[in-house]
Amino acid sequence: MRPASEPQRLLVFCDGTWCGPETNTRTNIQILAEMTGIDMKNPRGSRELEDPARKFRAKYFNGIGLGSTFFAYLFNGATANDIGDTCVEIYQYIAQYYREGTEVWLFGLSRGAYTVRCVVGMINNCGIVKNPSRDLCDQVYRIYSSPYVADKPSSAQSEEFRKRASWNVATPIKFMGLLDTVGSIGIPSLDAGNGPSYQEEIPKSYV
Known part of the structure; x- marks a missing residue:
């Protein structure tokens, strides 16, 4: 019998680029x-x-690149152009169902692992907002991705935002399962005369 005090869990699974049932892929995330x-x-x-x-x-x-037109499938899959929207969608889902004491578990593959890291960064920056409107979640992403010192997690502005808009919890993330994590468009490597190219997998020399 499960104890009455067992916490509610939110589980989030983020697949890799072009990975999903519509492409007949079968990944560890699935x-x-x-x-x-x-x-x-x-x-x-x-x-x-x-x-x-x-x-x-x-x-x-x-995964990034699915659920739209064929052109968007190619463009978004290659450039991760829609990764910001994906991060906001996942963050809003977490905020919609989060209650005090909830454990958040996130799993991601490749670019999905990068997405998980971004979402956790949003939570680290702004906390989990109590009233997750799309506009407010978009604001959280803008703050997270801002290059300005005033928007850093330790800034007075960010601390004020968390106190005003978010749940008062220090560590809502219970677990992150990251498989073959990459940057938003892979890891850049410079090819002489050809500019940067990108790899979807992390070479063994990266830790």
């Missing part, structure tokens, strides 16, 4: 999502599950 009970075989499924008995809610997010 396998993990299936283990929670999410139906990955139904093409019209929500990829979301709530299990009150086991006290968790879980959602799977397609």
Whole structure:
């Protein structure tokens, strides 16, 4: 029997570039999502599950580049142009269902792992907002991605934002499972005369 005090868990699964049921890929992220009970075989499924008995809610997010036109599929997959929107979508999902004491578990593959790191950075910067409107979540992403000192997590401005808008919790992130993490468009390497190129996988020399 589970103890009554067992915390609610939010599970988030972020797949890699062009990875998702519509491309007939099968990644470790999809396998993990299936283990929670999410139906990955139904093409019209929500990829979301709530299990009150086991006290968790879980959602799977397609990899960057899916869910739009063929041109957007190519462009967004190659450039990660839509990664900001994806980060905001995932952050808003977490904020929508977060309550005091909730544990947040995030899993990501490749660019999905990078996305997880960004979302956790947003939480580190601004906390988890209590009223997650799209405008406010967009503001959180702007603050997180800002180059200005006034927007750093330790700044007085960020501290005031967290006190005013967010849950008073120091460490809502319980676990991050990052598989083959990369930058938003891979790791840049310079090729003489050809400019930068990008690798989707981290070479063994990177730690």
